[in-house]
Amino acid sequence: MNPRDRAALASSGAHARGNRAARTLRDWLVHLKNTGRLATIEREVDLAHELAAIAKRLDGRQAACFMRPGKHDVAVVSGFMSRREWIAEAMGVDGAGLLARFSDAAAHPLPWRALGAGEAPCQQVVHTSGIDLHALLPIPTHSEHDNGPYITAGLVIARNPRTGVQNVSINRIQVHGPNRMAILMLPRHLHAFQKAAEAQGEALDVAIAIGVDPLTMLASQAITPIDRDELEIAGALHGEPLPVAKCVTHDVHVPAFAEIVIEGRILPNVREPEGPFGEFPKYYSAREAREVIEVRAVTHRRHPVFHTIVPAEMEHLLLGAIPREATLLAHLQLSHPGVKDVHLSVGGVCRYHLWVQLDKKREGEAKNVMLCAFGAHYDIKQVVVVDTDVDVHDPAEVEWAIATRFQADRDLVVVPGAQGSPLDPSTTVGQPEDAPPHLQGVSTKMGLDATRPVVYTDHVFTRVRIPGEERVDLAASVAPGNAAFDAYLER
Structure with a gap:
């Protein structure tokens, strides 16, 4: 870590706990409400496009909370991480300490703390039979040409079939039927776990945690070696071990204070069409055959809050940017x-x-x-x-x-x-459409x-500045109103 980052980390108190208002999603939403950054939409909104349209218009200004999404009585929230300053605030640092704080947490993870049976809020209500995701959850359809409703803010958690160590990622998931979903997996850790299980002819147990606090969301995007559980990075960001709970149908552990958890398994050698879907480059990805999740249970808090990320807007972009920036900065500084x-x-x-x-x-x-x-x-x-x-x-x-x-x-x-x-x-x-x-x-x-020469003559590359500009106190210098100017014109 360079001296500037170390100083920023120390001055921000980043080794202490993060913002107490960011312990759970509910804590953070109350904090945003109390500071004028939560917009509540009380009227009924359509899950197909209308909800996403309103959230997009508020993006970067206020988080949006929909009290009547479609015909559901489960609230939907979006945009609670749509400004860089808000994410720094959740960490308990200023903007200068953001990347250093994230890097420090990634380098010093804290093992999570498992709660006992019946202790986890995410399992206050349990559904294991007759599951119908469309009836249970208000899952939006976001963009114009999206091929149906998508879960866009779910933390997909799975265990390495060989080592048992967990991985956490955010993947787009299209809900196909009452208990069936298709998932896009890029060639990273979750994909490696699924391939290893499939090679043995076995399904891969997974859990999708929806509605977690901003620091746990951010930790899920850390760029780490395989067999590094991102929930331990979440604990480091919080300054204390993250409480987790074992799923009711398998051994995956999930954030205990998640609002909703979908438990299932990725089926071996089964593929179904998924897409098109509006992705982060602000274009649509193609319809292709993807792996399939069979849902076996849904658990949730009483009166849960469903989180959706509007694709290609600031919440989506920043979740990917900040962990990448921290990793890139550390990588570049090595050499x-x-x-x-x-x-x-x-x-x-x-x-x-x-x-x-x-x-x-x-x-x-x-x-x-x-x-x-x-x-x-x-x-x-x-x-x-x-x-x-x-x-x-x-x-x-x-x-x-x-x-x-x-x-x-x-x-x-x-x-x-x-x-x-x-x-x-x-x-x-x-490239041909069917390119391998x-x-x-x-x-x-x-x-x-776009750098200056190391050596240059005179002031050819010297920036124009006005001495004392940064010390000007405008509040003390500028008079309220224009009375003096009006009197001058009347002289």
């Missing part, structure tokens, strides 16, 4: 200690475009940083490296650096034929060195 900050831009869907702040000491260093970033995560498609006087969280600052410090003939790096995101539609141009998996997602990477 390039001059890297001070990173940011996955919203315009780059918080996945594809990375902005890096570098304290450059030698010419050519920025290009090495770009190549290191491309190797750190295959999603990275474009890297812009800027100096320490440029705020990487401000798009106008980064664009200004490109406009005044970048020349394409000397500062542009192009890497063709690299692995990219299979969800980036531009990678499919020129090994040809999907091939991308050309681009790096822009």
Whole structure:
């Protein structure tokens, strides 16, 4: 950890417990309500599109709580993590300490604490027969061409068939029937668990926890080695072991204070059509054959709250961005200690475009940083490296650096034929529709060195500043109203 991050971590008290208002989803929603950041929609709203449309209009300003979603009496909430500042607040840090706090929790996980039978709020009500997901839960249909209702904010939890260690991820899940769902699994840990079970002809037990606190949501997106249980990272973010409960139909453990838990198993050698679905790049993914979950139980709190994430909006994007930024920053700093900050831009869907702040000491260093970033995560498609006087969280600052410090003939790096995101539609141009998996997602990477020369003469690269600007007290300087100006004109 570099000195700046260590200082930010210490000053924010990040080794202490996170915000007490973020212990459970209900705690956090009450906190948002008390601070004017929760909008309650009391009228009945349609689960097909209308609910998502209202949540999107409120995105980044207020979380939305729907009291009458469709014909259900289960409330639906969306958008409670739709600002970076809110996530930092839930952690109990300021914005400068956000990535350092997350990295510290990922490096120092806390084993969870199992509650006894009958103690977990998530199992206050148990359904094990006659299960009908459409009747039990208000599952929305979000985007115009989505192929039906989707669970978008469920923490999918499974155990490694070989080691028993759990993995937590968020996967899109299309609800096909009363007790049947199709799931998209990218080639990561859950997919590896399912393949291992399927190779033995066995189903993989899974649980989908819906309605957890913001820190547990964020921990689920940590980029970790296989056999690292993200619920232990959630405990570290909270500053205490996370309470969990064993499922009623198998041995997977879930957050005890989750609002709803769906228990089931991914069937071996069974595939059903899933999609299209509006994904984070703000385009639709194709309809393809996916693995199938057979539901065996649903448990929930009394009067539960169903969480849905509107795809491609800020809650969706930030959940992916912050853990990736923390991982990328730590990775880059291993080889390039001059890297001070990173940011996955919203315009780059918080996945594809990375902005890096570098304290450059030698010419050519920025290009090495770009190549290191491309190797750190295959999603990275474009890297812009800027100096320490440029705020990487401000798009106008980064664009200004490109406009005044970048020349394409000397500062542009192009890497063709690299692995990219299979969800980036531009990678499919020129490919046949039935292209095999090994040809999907091939991308050309681009790096822009928008840094100043290490040595330059006079003030050619010195930013224009006004001395004392940052110390101006506008409240003390600007008079209320315009009486003096009006009197001056009347003289």
